[in-house]
Amino acid sequence: MTEIFTGSFTQQEPIPEEGIAAALEVMRSGRLHRYNLAPGEVGEAALLEREFAAYTGARYALAVASGGYAMATALRAIGVGPGEKVLTNAFTLAPVPGAIASVNAVPVFVGVTEGLTIDLDDLAAKADQSSVLMLSHMRGHLADMDRLLQICKAAGITVIEDCAHTMGAAWRGRPSGRDGLIGCYSMQTYKHVNSGEGGFLITDDAEVMARAIMLSGSYMLYGRNGTPPPEEVFERVKYVTPNVSGRMDNLRAAILRPQLARLDTQCAAWNARYRTVEEGLRGTPGLRIVERPEEETYVGSSIQFLLLDWGDDAIADVIARCLARGVELKWFGGAEPTGFTSRYDSWRYAPSERMPATDRILKGIVDMRLPLTFSLDDCAQIARIIRAEVGAVWQARAG
Numbered sequence: 001m002t003e004i005f006t007g008s009f010t011q012q013e014p015i016p017e018e019g020i021a022a023a024l025e026v027m028r029s030g031r032l033h034r035y036n037l038a039p040g041e042v043g044e045a046a047l048l049e050r051e052f053a054a055y056t057g058a059r060y061a062l063a064v065a066s067g068g069y070a071m072a073t074a075l076r077a078i079g080v081g082p083g084e085k086v087l088t089n090a091f092t093l094a095p096v097p098g099a100i101a102s103v104n105a106v107p108v109f110v111g112v113t114e115g116l117t118i119d120l121d122d123l124a125a126k127a128d129q130s131s132v133l134m135l136s137h138m139r140g141h142l143a144d145m146d147r148l149l150q151i152c153k154a155a156g157i158t159v160i161e162d163c164a165h166t167m168g169a170a171w172r173g174r175p176s177g178r179d180g181l182i183g184c185y186s187m188q189t190y191k192h193v194n195s196g197e198g199g200f201l202i203t204d205d206a207e208v209m210a211r212a213i214m215l216s217g218s219y220m221l222y223g224r225n226g227t228p229p230p231e232e233v234f235e236r237v238k239y240v241t242p243n244v245s246g247r248m249d250n251l252r253a254a255i256l257r258p259q260l261a262r263l264d265t266q267c268a269a270w271n272a273r274y275r276t277v278e279e280g281l282r283g284t285p286g287l288r289i290v291e292r293p294e295e296e297t298y299v300g301s302s303i304q305f306l307l308l309d310w311g312d313d314a315i316a317d318v319i320a321r322c323l324a325r326g327v328e329l330k331w332f333g334g335a336e337p338t339g340f341t342s343r344y345d346s347w348r349y350a351p352s353e354r355m356p357a358t359d360r361i362l363k364g365i366v367d368m369r370l371p372l373t374f375s376l377d378d379c380a381q382i383a384r385i386i387r388a389e390v391g392a393v394w395q396a397r398a399g
């Protein structure tokens with residue numbers, strides 16, 4: 001009998017009942033705007049910021065409208081301007097080069113390794129081209145952050161971290177987003193907490209945070225934020241920082257707070273699913289597992305494997321055969337961007353030179369989401385299906 005998987009790869013869990021109750025309360029109050037507060041009230045958005053600052057250990061946290069907005073705000077807050085070059089990953093998603101383009105800066109793409117992290121040799125080679133690195137921890141893979149920081153420190157490069165896939169992750173115990181000057185996160189439905197849309201920006205730097213708060217559209221109500229820097233810092237920036245509205249609202253914040261409280265439990269649940277799929281795939285001929293470094297505390301909300309040096313037709317065949325059995329795989333190497341996939345050469349507004357070593361890896365990356373609505377049995381079944389179909393195509397090719 002041929003097994004068919006019937007679950008949905010895009011179905012997330014419901015919002016916790018506590019979050020629904022808190023959201024109803026906000027709606028009943030009518031005070032959805034974060035600065036619309038009753039006397040003495042600390043709104044849901046401000047409470048969320050305090051809780052996220054405490055969770056990450058950052059001095060300051062700002063909740064905003066999206067992850068992409070957080071990244072663009074980070075670039076503006078450190079003064080990246082038109083025409084300036086910004087180093088970033090060749091293997092990432094469209095909002096990353098998009099954030100750079102939104103300030104009319106120019107991405108300089110850095111290659112990817114077989115571990116799916118930024119290629120630190122390529123970064124070192126390109127370090128003299130820019131003073132800013134927008135580092136994307138794409139699909140939750142953390143580079144050797146110690147070496148990365150050494151390279152950037154030596155070259156005078158400011159690091160902004162895109163932690164859309166690493167909320168809850170860490171490198172040698174340091175929470176992801178705390179190594180750079182600024183960490184950015186997304187609360188969009190497919191990330192680790194879900195308010196439909198949303199983003200965080202964290203930093204220890206008072207002036208960067210004061211600018212970010214002004215940029216986000218605080219008018220002169222910044223004192224109502226959850227973790228505002230001291231007044232004298234705002235005095236320095238408030239007349240010269242434009243308002244580029246992108247605030248978080250109390251409704252979404254209410255939905256997020258209980259999710260943040262149980263984030264670590266959720267991460268453990270993702271990792272149990274990840275390890276089940278990983279074990280099921282290990283040893284499949286022609287398929288390479290992406291090994292996770294010991295220093296990395298990852299969050300397995302998605303899994304990747306490599307069909308390295310396979311032909312386009314064979315990879316497309318694997319994807320089609322798995323899909324016919326209910327297993328939705330994403331192929332990052334596909335020439336045309338589809339759904340959420342895309343390659344650096346798909347972003348035609350940004351100039352790029354061919355990177356053959358990176359192209360070879362991108363071409364072989366196969367990606368799959370692991371929503372928490374999957375049981376461990378589901379994950380074992382998914383792995384059996386992939387193993388069988390990769391095996392069938394591999395054998396046909398060999399035979």
Ligand SMILES: *Cc1c(COP(=O)(O)O)cnc(C)c1O
Pocket residue numbers: 066067068069092093095096136137138139162164165185186187188198199
């Ligand atoms: C989702 C995502 C973002 C931010 O996305 P928004 O949709 O703007 O919240 C940034 N980087 C990566 C790699 C992402 O996947």
